[in-house]
Amino acid sequence: MIDLYASKIRSLTVRDRLRILERTGGADFSSNDYLALSNSKALADLVVQGLEQGVPVGASGSRLLRGHHEEHELLEEEAARFFGAARMLYFGSGYAANLAVLSTLPQAGDLILHDALVHASAHDGMRASRAEIRSVAHNDADAFEAAIKQWRFAGHAGRPWLVVESLYSMDGDCAPLEALVDIADRYQAFLIVDEAHATGVYGSEGRGLASAWEGRENIITIHTCGKALGSLGALVGAHSVLCEYLINRARPFIYATAPPPIQAYTVRHALRLIREEPQRRLKLLEQVTATHSLFRQKFGHSPSETQILPVMIGDDRRAVELSRQLVEAGFDIRAIRPPTVPARTARLRITLTLNVDAKTTGDMLSCLADLLEKAI
Ligand SMILES: Cc1ncc(COP(=O)(O)O)c(C=O)c1O
Numbered sequence: 001m002i003d004l005y006a007s008k009i010r011s012l013t014v015r016d017r018l019r020i021l022e023r024t025g026g027a028d029f030s031s032n033d034y035l036a037l038s039n040s041k042a043l044a045d046l047v048v049q050g051l052e053q054g055v056p057v058g059a060s061g062s063r064l065l066r067g068h069h070e071e072h073e074l075l076e077e078e079a080a081r082f083f084g085a086a087r088m089l090y091f092g093s094g095y096a097a098n099l100a101v102l103s104t105l106p107q108a109g110d111l112i113l114h115d116a117l118v119h120a121s122a123h124d125g126m127r128a129s130r131a132e133i134r135s136v137a138h139n140d141a142d143a144f145e146a147a148i149k150q151w152r153f154a155g156h157a158g159r160p161w162l163v164v165e166s167l168y169s170m171d172g173d174c175a176p177l178e179a180l181v182d183i184a185d186r187y188q189a190f191l192i193v194d195e196a197h198a199t200g201v202y203g204s205e206g207r208g209l210a211s212a213w214e215g216r217e218n219i220i221t222i223h224t225c226g227k228a229l230g231s232l233g234a235l236v237g238a239h240s241v242l243c244e245y246l247i248n249r250a251r252p253f254i255y256a257t258a259p260p261p262i263q264a265y266t267v268r269h270a271l272r273l274i275r276e277e278p279q280r281r282l283k284l285l286e287q288v289t290a291t292h293s294l295f296r297q298k299f300g301h302s303p304s305e306t307q308i309l310p311v312m313i314g315d316d317r318r319a320v321e322l323s324r325q326l327v328e329a330g331f332d333i334r335a336i337r338p339p340t341v342p343a344r345t346a347r348l349r350i351t352l353t354l355n356v357d358a359k360t361t362g363d364m365l366s367c368l369a370d371l372l373e374k375a376i
Helices: 003-014 041-052 070-083 094-104 120-127 141-153 177-186 240-249 261-276 279-299 316-328 358-375
Strands: 087-091 111-115 132-136 160-165 190-194 219-224 234-238 308-314 334-336 346-351
Touching (some): 070 087, 070 234, 087 094, 111 141, 132 141, 160 177, 261 279, 279 308, 316 334
Parallel strands (some): 111 160
Antiparallel strands (some): 087 234, 334 346
């Protein structure tokens, strides 16, 4: 009975695509814990206070049944005020949020245009929707516009939906949001912006890169809480009618146990820390600037302008081998291979977080330079 799976695993091994679970170790150049909140005393102390006040550790049911708790409401209200959204809904993960939004809001007869590099969770949501789906060249706003024009020219009357990430998780580059908002306005389209890697880091007070447009009727945002916010879950920001529709129709929201109230409490307090203690975000941004300039000194160029630095390797095996050597040297840097990224673009994904100091980052870049030179 298991032969089929064993042979599929062998095939992954032969193609250098086998994944195994590895414990973390070494300096953190791979997590999304950008502000080092996940293991911070500041957030842990607040969670202890919440537990002492009796905030439950489990929700005990769906939000539509007995699982709906005051803490969910408090988080959604406070977060909507912080991000400037008309209303927010809290989901148990960014994966569930993307699945819910994309499988529920676009209707049959609509067109979903997604950037070629959007996250797997967006793909899964789109696949579950009844709208037509088309991929658009990465970060090419003109291509989005051309695709809408072509679709309209073919006689379609439905609604276009543009789907992007504000900061791409595997490439570290940013979407041309201003141009996309303009296209969405001109073509009566909705724009869905996954802010997963920008929330807490970029935009005024860490509100994300789409913060200037958050709250508009045609903008939907997804702010994940398991990255810079150091916790778990995702807040979807949208017009209150769309949130009401999600509550009534989004299967990942309806048919799942609600996130634990203590988790909602944790996210609410993480947002407070980000707002009240901007020094974390400012320190990370300084670190990002300094690392890029060091990167340019060593390699002649910098692979991005953000806290996510993809070092393109191409070959899967070589990427895995380089990652192994870096881990052995004490630097936790993972190889990212297809199908997570397109074929022949295996890479080392380096992330910058407050878990690592400037000296360690310098040492890591020297080690990387030596390894890349040897590998030539
Ligand atoms: C862009 C993007 N969206 C969504 C997700 C999913 O979020 P979560 O990990 O909270 O399920 C991720 C996680 O890696 C991501 O990078």
